[in-house]
Amino acid sequence: MRRTKKLMPLAVGLIATLLLAGCQNGDDAESLNPASDGQQSEAEQDGYGDESKKKSDLASPTKLKVKEDAELGQIVVDDKGFTLYRFDKDTADPPTSNCDAECEQKWPPVWAGDEVTIEGGDNSRTGTLEWENGQEQVTLGGWPLYYYAGDTAPEQTNGDAMGDAWWAVSPSGKKAKDDNGAEGESGDEGAAAEEQNSAAGGDNGGGGGERQWSPGTTVLKTKKDDKLGEIIVDGEGRTLYRFDKDTADPPATNCDAECEEKWPRLMAGKDVVLDGQKVKWDGSDSEIGLLEFPDGSCQVTLGGWPLYYYAGDEKAGDIKGEGVGDVWWTVNATGKRAKDDDGSGADASADKGEGGGDAKSYGGGGGY
Numbered sequence: 001m002r003r004t005k006k007l008m009p010l011a012v013g014l015i016a017t018l019l020l021a022g023c024q025n026g027d028d029a030e031s032l033n034p035a036s037d038g039q040q041s042e043a044e045q046d047g048y049g050d051e052s053k054k055k056s057d058l059a060s061p062t063k064l065k066v067k068e069d070a071e072l073g074q075i076v077v078d079d080k081g082f083t084l085y086r087f088d089k090d091t092a093d094p095p096t097s098n099c100d101a102e103c104e105q106k107w108p109p110v111w112a113g114d115e116v117t118i119e120g121g122d123n124s125r126t127g128t129l130e131w132e133n134g135q136e137q138v139t140l141g142g143w144p145l146y147y148y149a150g151d152t153a154p155e156q157t158n159g160d161a162m163g164d165a166w167w168a169v170s171p172s173g174k175k176a177k178d179d180n181g182a183e184g185e186s187g188d189e190g191a192a193a194e195e196q197n198s199a200a201g202g203d204n205g206g207g208g209g210e211r212q213w214s215p216g217t218t219v220l221k222t223k224k225d226d227k228l229g230e231i232i233v234d235g236e237g238r239t240l241y242r243f244d245k246d247t248a249d250p251p252a253t254n255c256d257a258e259c260e261e262k263w264p265r266l267m268a269g270k271d272v273v274l275d276g277q278k279v280k281w282d283g284s285d286s287e288i289g290l291l292e293f294p295d296g297s298c299q300v301t302l303g304g305w306p307l308y309y310y311a312g313d314e315k316a317g318d319i320k321g322e323g324v325g326d327v328w329w330t331v332n333a334t335g336k337r338a339k340d341d342d343g344s345g346a347d348a349s350a351d352k353g354e355g356g357g358d359a360k361s362y363g364g365g366g367g368y
Helices: 013-015 041-046 052-056 101-106 191-200 257-262
Strands: 062-069 071-079 085-087 116-119 126-130 134-138 166-167 216-226 229-234 241-243 272-274 277-279 288-292 298-302 327-329
Touching: 062 134, 126 257, 191 277
Parallel strands: 062 116, 216 272
Antiparallel strands: 062 071, 085 166, 126 134, 216 229, 241 327, 272 277, 288 298
């Protein structure tokens, strides 16, 4: 099946700077490793240049592997251990990609070499999807495969459940999270998945079933900043932010899909630790809480305010998101804006939850 769009350049800068929209991040961002013995990396990063060199780079076999993940069970990775994903808005029969040029910046396709194999899996389930320029994307069970730019090291699965549409893939090509051997899982019907995605964008909370926790423990720490005073960072020292257009009472997000590309959400693991002490998600022993989405996934809140990373912060200790658009701010341990929480109540109007627009719509836009 030919793809009807042209190969577009990948935004390597985003791969280097995009932070984890969950609770596990690597300290040092690494370039994504492609699935063909590392030889594809330069071609994938450039996305342009000498065509003969790109073809040479893609001449090596593409080697996939089956890996056992503690949370997801069997998943598929490349030969360097980077997790591979599928997209609910694609189709498997016929194999078709609906990830456009903007999407590809965050979800680089897995390119096919002269042969595609899967160690520990069924080679007959592998295939390729031909692009307009003749380059081929690897498929599994008919589903096009992608990397996630937020996975900065092997064995990370930060892209799983992203947007309730991206999933680590099992050896059969199904979603790893719910491939228990049963045929015809709902996610493989395409239309049902898209309907679910639309529903997820229309409500901010209340949950729609069992909670879906991100892998690992959510770790938060208080840190003393020379200019801002007390601020909150994650376990690896990455700065966390709040958005004035959100609301805190009730907790609701007004950061839409475009916004989320620059401001990835801090998603919740099953357990949470604050300054070395395990606390409860219900806020009974801290200001930490949850904003639950219809799919059961949860964003971490502080004082009711949803928490985010900033993609422009390239390393731990960066605070480049402070004051962006005059609506994004670092927070202290109570969820107030660190810049003006001096105990005088100067931050009162913003901390009453008077955000901008209808937060339940994810819309409102602006400020990012």
